[in-house]
Amino acid sequence: MQKHPTFIVQPLDETEGNNTTEVVQGTLGTQGVKDTINQIHIGYVQLTKQLDDLFGDGAGNSGGSELKFVRPKGFLSIDASGQVDLNKEPPAIVGVDLSRATIRDKNRTYQYITFDSNWERTEKTQYFVVYEYDNATERTKTTKSTFEVATGVTLPGKNGGPSGTVSSKTTRELTEEIKYKTKNEIMWQQDFSRSTFFYLNSIDQYGGWRDGFPFWKARDYLCFTIPRRELIIER
Numbered sequence: 291m292q293k294h295p296t297f298i299v300q301p302l303d304e305t306e307g308n309n310t311t312e313v314v315q316g317t318l319g320t321q322g323v324k325d326t327i328n329q330i331h332i333g334y335v336q337l338t339k340q341l342d343d344l345f346g347d348g349a350g351n352s353g354g355s356e357l358k359f360v361r362p363k364g365f366l367s368i369d370a371s372g373q374v375d376l377n378k379e380p381p382a383i384v385g386v387d388l389s390r391a392t393i394r395d396k397n398r399t400y401q402y403i404t405f406d407s408n409w410e411r412t413e414k415t416q417y418f419v420v421y422e423y424d425n426a427t428e429r430t431k432t433t434k435s436t437f438e439v440a441t442g443v444t445l446p447g448k449n450g451g452p453s454g455t456v457s458s459k460t461t462r463e464l465t466e467e468i469k470y471k472t473k474n475e476i477m478w479q480q481d482f483s484r485s486t487f488f489y490l491n492s493i494d495q496y497g498g499w500r501d502g503f504p505f506w507k508a509r510d511y512l513c514f515t516i517p518r519r520e521l522i523i524e525r
Contacts, residue, residue, distance in 0.1 A: 326521070328488075328519075328521075329517075329519040329520075330516060330517060330518055331403060331517045331519070332400075332514060332515075333401065334400055334500045335357070335399055335514040337357070337392075337511060338512075340394070340510075342354070354389040355422060356385055356388075357386045357420060357477075357512075358383055358386075358420065358421050358422075358424060359385075359386075360382070360417075361381055361382040361383050361416055363406065363417065365479055372474065374476060381405045382405075384405060386401055402517075405516065414483055416484070418482065419476060419478065420477045420512070422474060424474055456471075478509070478512070488518065491516060492504075495507060497513045498512065501515070503515045
């Protein structure tokens with residue numbers, strides 16, 4: 291027999307915090323089974339420092355700033371070229387683009403991007419990393435400079451007299467090509483056990499609150515919320 295079971299979004303227990311209750315109707319078979327899903331999201335994000343130049347370098351590193359929120363299997367590092375090394379094991383990554391106006395006005399923008407669709411009990415620990423993304427393609431910058439060179443021409447003397455030198459200056463131009471790559475910066479890197487994160491995400495992190503969750507302060511100029519939503523599915 292097919293019935294209409296209930297999806298319950300309920301408060302966490304005393305060790306895992308939160309205080310919202312919501313009931314959502316679903317359509318599943320009734321088998322007397324309950325499944326618990328813990329969704330983790332990127333909520334509000336505030337960046338107050340411009341991380342890219344206004345005019346940039348011609349390769350997309352200009353204007354606003356692009357942040358990457360990452361769930362790797364371990365701590366990340368910077369490779370020899372100055373880029374975040376993601377080659378060991380491709381992690382889950384979500385991007386947040388912030389305009390220069392948003393950064394200048396210090397706005398806290400609502401993103402609500404799914405960071406983890408279900409943090410299961412069997413996954414005891416997760417790593418959280420935030421870095422600023424730059425285009426890593428090798429580029430060439432051409433520079434030009436001008437300089438003066440002194441020259442002299444020796445002229446023979448007339449009628450066997452002494453020779454003389456006529457001095458002059460000429461302007462020359464030097465063109466030089468420089469190859470370079472932009473640099474990424476790891477701005478926040480933490481590891482949490484499941485129970486510890488659920489608890490810490492329910493108490494003050496000294497950055498204020500929004501919609502019942504604290505702002506995590508990664509840098510003096512970067513903070514964000516990481517909302518957690520618990521769904522209990524009866525089927």
